[in-house]
Amino acid sequence: MKKKKLLSDYNKFYRLMPLVTMLVLIIIISSFLMSFFTDLATSDNQKILSLMEDNLNNILNYTEAEMEEVVSVIEDDFILEEHKNIYLNHVSLNSKLIETIFVLDKDAELLYSSNSESEQYNFNKSGHEYYTWQLSNKGTYWSSPYISLDTGQLTITISMQKNNHIFVGNIDITSFQKNYIKNNLHDKNLHMSIMDEYGKYVLNKDEHYVYQRRIDENFEQIKEMVDNNQIAINLYYNNQKYLVSTVKMERNNWYITILNSYENVYLFLKQIIIGLFTIVLLLTLITFIISSITSRKITGEFVSFSNHISEKLLDYNSKSTYDSKYEEINLLTEKFNNFTKIIIKRDHTLKDAAYKDSLTGLFGRSYSISLLGKMIDSNSEGIIRVIYIDLDNFKYINDTMGHMVGDEVLISYAKRLKEQLPKDIIISRIGGDEFLIIYRNKTKISKINSLMKSIKKLNEEPIVKNMKDIYLTNSIGVATYPTDADNANDLLKCADTAMYESKNSGKNQAKYYNYEMSKKIKRKSDIRQSLNKALDNNEFNLVYQPIVESETQAIRGFEALLRWENISLGSISPVEFIPIAEESGLIQEIGEWVCSRAIGDIKYINNKYNKEYIVSINVSPVQLKNRLLKHLKKELKVNKCKSSYIEMEITEGVDVYMLEDSIDILNKLKNLGIKISMDDFGTGFSSLSYINKLPLNTIKIDKYFVQNSEISEFSRRIISTVESIAYSLELDIIAEGIETKEQHQYFTKSKCNFLQGYYISKPLNIKDTELFIQKGVQK
């Protein structure tokens, strides 16, 4: 991950930026100034050189003039022979430069001398350059410095020739040096030198260089400079850089050189730069200190602000405030505090949403479960009761009166719970129409009974909505900790199971959880899971129970009965698995399978035996939807089966509300030619008005009445009444469940058209059904 920058580092870095800018500026200014000062120094060098050249020329001219005068005086015999030495001595004493003068003959032997007493002047001079030069040339010759035998000193000579006489003047370098330097160089920062044509010093500010006959270490470059007409070059002497200018004197090939040290050239520039640097450094230092203090204050404010945030994080409700010197930080603080408030508010809202049911204001499901968990965890003695309340038929209220009314009913019921039940219990709404009551009971074991009474009492008064009285009933399940479960989820499941049992047992009642309930639930769960695969595994089968005419015993048809054989659960009764199939929605697919098989089979039998037997197919009101209608149409078409072969049996025992919803589909079935039969007639909700509404063809008298017909007068009257109704409505009537001879005889004589039951035949598989047809009715 990329490392984040620190605000303090950022400040440190950018605080140096002005310094860098100033330094760059100084460098640029300095480079301009350097160029300016170099030009200035070059110009100065040239002026000094010019002056020095003039001075040197004057000196040399003067000396040459002196020598020429000597030549003239000696050669033109202006003075007597014996005075010539005295004359020469006089000249040398009065000359600025010439220390001694002597005259040689053509063999280099001495003729006259200014210092005639010295033996050395009498020496043979034939080895000297001036002698050899004068032998082959004529004119004025200036020698290089050498140690003279005459003086024992470093000497340069000027020589001239006339009439085979050679005139030599010795010039002592020391006096030349002193005179010349004294007259020409007052600037201690300038180094001046004169060199002969080989770079040997004739004169130098440092006189040792002359006496040591040193060659200028950069003489080659100096010669090049002259050859290239350069006015100045940079050279190093003793590791110091100099601006060097030079001029060559044509008369004797001497070089006059000025060395101007850059220390001197840039002396003023140096002061300017030092001044600028000092100012910049001072300014930078001041800026640095000020910005450091400011920066520290700012970062300090941020740290304090951060501490304030940390405090708030520890305690949302902390009333601590932070007051900064800086308005921006205060603004930030204010916005942060506002932000915190919004978060806190949202937090409360979220908590409410999580804990409370927004509709009723009671606790919500997850909160009540967590509360139950906490109660269990902290429960050391006593018991905890969980009462699961479900409003019976609430769906019907929603469906018929609308959800608004449903919600209002829930609110009213919750209000009753809150107001009329004891305050020390926890009441929550955990689902659509499901409420939960939790309480801890340490000693009063009888509390549950009084509480149950109170709950029941809540339903005594109707809830009035939209001018209608709505009476409520509850299915209630009760579970107890630690008897039934040892944790919240299981305890709730137990209560739910008990409530479910109540509901299955006819509603409007309360059940206490027991283990058998769980077993039932487990069995139901196993069946549900196996049902999912039953069709694919081809586990279903149809058996047919014949229905015969009571008078002739001729076969009317068969009731198709579904059988399920599961490999692990064994043979399961439709009574057990059909409700589960209805709950899970699998009933549709199973029903369609039943229809397909029954249609196929009846078509096969009728074709084979050239009959028009009717197959009765049991159908749950849940199935009575357009989907079934479509399926039947498709199967009839595919099997080319007459619709009159098919009879759909609906059970009277189902909810009257559901039946009412199915009337439309039943009508469509009837219009298709399919017969409609009412099963278990006399046991359910059917009223005469419904019999009228439903498009029935057949009524089947419930086997309860059939089997009690022998012993119960009441049953016989009922049967008689039903027969009368069917007769009057022109409906076929089938007595089912005939198991004894007596029953058979009774119903053969009755008005029942048709008979069905074990006495006639048990349900048969298709093969046995065919045998049954083939044998005819034996009994």
Add this chain to the structure above:
Amino acid sequence: MKIGYIASYLLIISLLFGCFSKKPVKIAYIADITGELSELGVSGMYGAEMAVKEINNNGGINGRELKMTILDDKNNKKEILALINNLVDKDIKGIIGPMTSSMAEDIVPIINENELLMISPAASSEILSARDDYFLRVIPSNKYQGIYTSKNMSFQNVKKAAILYEYNNQYFTKVLKNEFSSHFIDNGGEIVYSDTFKTTENTNYEKLLENSYNSGAQGIFIIGPSYETANFCQILDKKDFKFKVFLPTWSMTGDLLKLGGSTVEGVNLVNFIDCCSIDEKYGQFNSKFIDNYGEKATFPAIFSYESVSVLANALSNTNMESSEMKEYIINKKTFSSPQGNISFDKYGDIKRKVYIYKIVNGEYKIIDID
């Protein structure tokens, strides 16, 4: 990011200083370069400077500039001791010089103690021979000058010889005088007069020559610098003392011809260089020397040139420690020079051909070689 800045700074600094990072290799030239007797030192200085220039023009010492400091010992013991003591610990890798044996004898203990390599172009005293020390030289022992001067005298039928020798440089002059005398006497000669003179004092040349002449000597061996020798020759000429004059290598410089003029005609000398060599290498060297300094290269210039070349060779091929350089020179033994190859023995001494010279028409002419 910080690392990036530091790296940039280091890069810039290294680039700036990279150009100057190679420090020059420092050596020193030490000799008498001032005054009447400085001809030897000045000539040597020119030869050494020319060698340094050539070495630097050819890339220096493994890319580093060879920098030579010139020091003037003024032919003075105190002066040279001060200079040498001052040189120690100044990162001087080697010394060229001194030019006289007495100066050499004074400083050899110091250079040995400090393990500082010194190559002398002209200090030839036999006393300095066969020592396993940090003193090396490119001039052979002066005993050969004595022997060959003696031989030359015998050859020229000189049976009686006078000797005048310089007093201050006795490490050289006296040893030479003794070597000469010994050989001369052994070969039937006779030393009829012997005396000293001092370069530092006014010498009564005439008196010394007169004494020599009066001793019955046929030849005179003057052991002194060129300036003094020229004086002797001038006086000899003036006084018309009929001597055959014999001079050591020490005197054989340009000054002798310049100052002596016609009075040094016929003077006999002994030397170890072939100044008349027609070898191309020497021809190039000599013409370059004349171009640079306006005069012919004499033995001090040639020997100084050789000394610098040998030292630079050792510097280039060693870690520049004196002990290693000395070992290198002795092991390598042979080095090339404008005068052909020169060869060191295990003590850092050298043997060379001996050339017998006579001054003819103002020039040195070889009359014999051995």
